[in-house]
Amino acid sequence: MTRIRLKTRYLIVIPIPGLALAAAFFLIFGSIGLIGLLFELAAEGLNPSETESIQESGIIIFEVVEYVHNFLIGTVLF
Numbered sequence: 001m002t003r004i005r006l007k008t009r010y011l012i013v014i015p016i017p018g019l020a021l022a023a024a025f026f027l028i029f030g031s032i033g034l035i036g037l038l039f040e041l042a043a044e045g046l047n048p049s050e051t052e053s054i055q056e057s058g059i060i061i062f063e064v065v066e067y068v069h070n071f072l073i074g075t076v077l078f
Contacts, residue, residue: 023077030071037063 041060 019077023074026070026074026077028074030067030069030074034064034067034071037067 037060
């Protein structure tokens with residue numbers, strides 16, 4: 001029983017790289033998504049369309065919140 005307990009202390013090494021990979025994924029995904037959305041909004045700002053409605057601006061706000069949320073999850077995991 002003591003041998004098993006002594007070997008289980010190395011099990012903590014398994015989740016640490018997984019957590020680091022998850023944090024890196026969320027940071028990178030959130031950053032790239034937010035930067036891409038900003039470029040898309042800047043391109044639309046140069047060519048404004050008359051059909052933009054309040055609903056579309058709500059969708060844009062939701063996308064920004066989603067990307068910032070992913071970035072913050074990565075920050076917390078790191």
